[in-house]
Amino acid sequence: MANTKKIDFVLLGLLSHESYTGYEIKMQIDSALKYFWGASYGSIYPTLNQMEQDGYVTKENVSTNQREKIAYTITESGRERLREWLTLPVEKDEIRYETLLKLFFGSEAGAEETIRHIEAFEKKTEQQLMELRGFEAVLKPIKDTSKTHLYYLLTVEFGIETHEAYLKWCKEVKKELKKENPLQQDSHL
Amino acid sequence: MANTKKIDFVLLGLLSHESYTGYEIKMQIDSALKYFWGASYGSIYPTLNQMEQDGYVTKENVSTNQREKIAYTITESGRERLREWLTLPVEKDEIRYETLLKLFFGSEAGAEETIRHIEAFEKKTEQQLMELRGFEAVLKPIKDTSKTHLYYLLTVEFGIETHEAYLKWCKEVKKELKKENPLQQDSHL
DNA sequence: CTTACCATGTAAGGCGTTACATGATTCA
DNA sequence: TGAATCATGTAACGCCTTACATGGTAAG
Numbered sequence: 263m264a265n266t267k268k269i270d271f272v273l274l275g276l277l278s279h280e281s282y283t284g285y286e287i288k289m290q291i292d293s294a295l296k297y298f299w300g301a302s303y304g305s306i307y308p309t310l311n312q313m314e315q316d317g318y319v320t321k322e323n324v325s326t327n328q329r330e331k332i333a334y335t336i337t338e339s340g341r342e343r344l345r346e347w348l349t350l351p352v353e354k355d356e357i358r359y360e361t362l363l364k365l366f367f368g369s370e371a372g373a374e375e376t377i378r379h380i381e382a383f384e385k386k387t388e389q390q391l392m393e394l395r396g397f398e399a400v401l402k403p404i405k406d407t408s409k410t411h412l413y414y415l416l417t418v419e420f421g422i423e424t425h426e427a428y429l430k431w432c433k434e435v436k437k438e439l440k441k442e443n444p445l446q447q448d449s450h451l
Numbered sequence: 452m453a454n455t456k457k458i459d460f461v462l463l464g465l466l467s468h469e470s471y472t473g474y475e476i477k478m479q480i481d482s483a484l485k486y487f488w489g490a491s492y493g494s495i496y497p498t499l500n501q502m503e504q505d506g507y508v509t510k511e512n513v514s515t516n517q518r519e520k521i522a523y524t525i526t527e528s529g530r531e532r533l534r535e536w537l538t539l540p541v542e543k544d545e546i547r548y549e550t551l552l553k554l555f556f557g558s559e560a561g562a563e564e565t566i567r568h569i570e571a572f573e574k575k576t577e578q579q580l581m582e583l584r585g586f587e588a589v590l591k592p593i594k595d596t597s598k599t600h601l602y603y604l605l606t607v608e609f610g611i612e613t614h615e616a617y618l619k620w621c622k623e624v625k626k627e628l629k630k631e632n633p634l635q636q637d638s639h640l
Numbered sequence: 641c642t643t644a645c646c647a648t649g650t651a652a653g654g655c656g657t658t659a660c661a662t663g664a665t666t667c668a
Numbered sequence: 669t670g671a672a673t674c675a676t677g678t679a680a681c682g683c684c685t686t687a688c689a690t691g692g693t694a695a696g
Contacts, residue, residue, distance in 0.1 A: 265685080267655065271552070275559070283674095283675075298548040299551070302658080303675095303677075304659090304678080327665090330664085348553055348556060348559060352572070355550050356546070357486070357487050357547075357548075358487065358545050359546075360544055366603065367533065369468075369599050369601075370534055371538060375537060379541055409558035410558050412558075414555065416628075420551060424617070427615070427616035428613070458683085472646095473647080473648065474647050492647095493651090519647065519648065
């Protein structure tokens with residue numbers, strides 16, 4: 263009851279910025295939203311069709327030659343639905359970090375094994391942080407040219423702050439676990 | 452294929468620390484794991500029964516008077532299965548933050564509305580941070596008495612670092628959004 | 641005596657990923 | 669000419685939450 267599906271609002275939100283094809287929506291999700299949300303084609307395309315039937319979006323054939331291409335545009339009714347959801351309180355923020363699970367149960371496998379997971383997490387975090395800083399560099403200069411740029415930038419700043427915190431934490435964890443297991447050196451590729 | 456369910460390992464992991472009833476497992480998940488994982492009775496009880504049939508845990512009736520109570524204990528085979536999973540690389544760490552979604556699409560609702568979500572997030576973060584510091588205060592003095600305490604503490608430190616980062620970020624976001632909407636004052640209850 | 645908590649479980653159904661299916665276009 | 673990318677979609681199925689069902693015990 264409390265938990266309604268969010269995919270409708272993800273699509274409506276993206277389409278409130280500009281018109282997109284299903285494929286472009288997927289690309290947006292995989293770049294801009296990927297640090298806090300995800301979705302697959304198997305949920306995007308059917309939802310788009312459903313929302314067209316419900317009058318929240320309109321579809322337009324923009325095929326070039328033989329390559330079929332359908333652009334979706336939000337309607338006023340769709341915008342209203344989005345705004346309505348936007349005023350509702352947040353239902354749930356959740357994280358599911360398998361890395362933390364493996365750390366929590368790490369005593370069964372030992373410090374050495376656990377350090378490996380932390381180092382993998384650290385490496386991934388560093389890469390993502392670089393990407394986020396790239397977004398930041400693009401968005402910061404244009405943040406006053408459009409509201410959407412500012413809001414986008416603020417979510418990027420969230421990613422940066424949290425990823426920096428992750429890295430700081432990784433260092434502490436490694437230090438602590440290497441006390442457990444004094445032979446362990448920094449592993450290099 | 453890549454994504455196998457984790458509930459088995461959550462239960463096995465908890466039972467590797469000590470024997471529990473299904474009810475106690477749920478309490479553990481809702482206190483120690485809740486910052487990075489969740490599970491409901493509807494998945495806990497059936498999984499426990501399945502794992503008993505598979506020989507990963509044994510059950511023991513520990514009912515007191517009329518109150519039925521079943522304690523589960525991990526077997527050597529269960530421990531092996533846990534250790535095996537522990538050596539496998541992490542498949543996925545994910546976050547699903549509705550707050551970030553509402554911020555990303557915030558331009559449709561406006562700064563004032565969006566600030567409300569940030570303030571709600573900030574308040575919840577402060578409460579959770581207090582709870583995490585409580586855990587830290589308990590665990591820090593005993594971290595050398597058991598490996599499990601140390602690993603538990605490290606996950607608590609993760610919560611503390613990230614929640615502090617959240618709070619820092621909330622301040623920046625509020626500052627930035629209030630520029631957008633200069634009439635907005637700090638809201639007080 | 642009733643509310644809150646202890647305790648175990650099942651059934652229905654939602655949600656959404658994974659895998660599959662199909663075909664055009666671009667580039668090396 | 670084969671691989672990568674563009675592009676749309678469906679079907680199967682897995683996973684897990686929600687809601688329901690049942691009953692004991694402790695405290696006020």
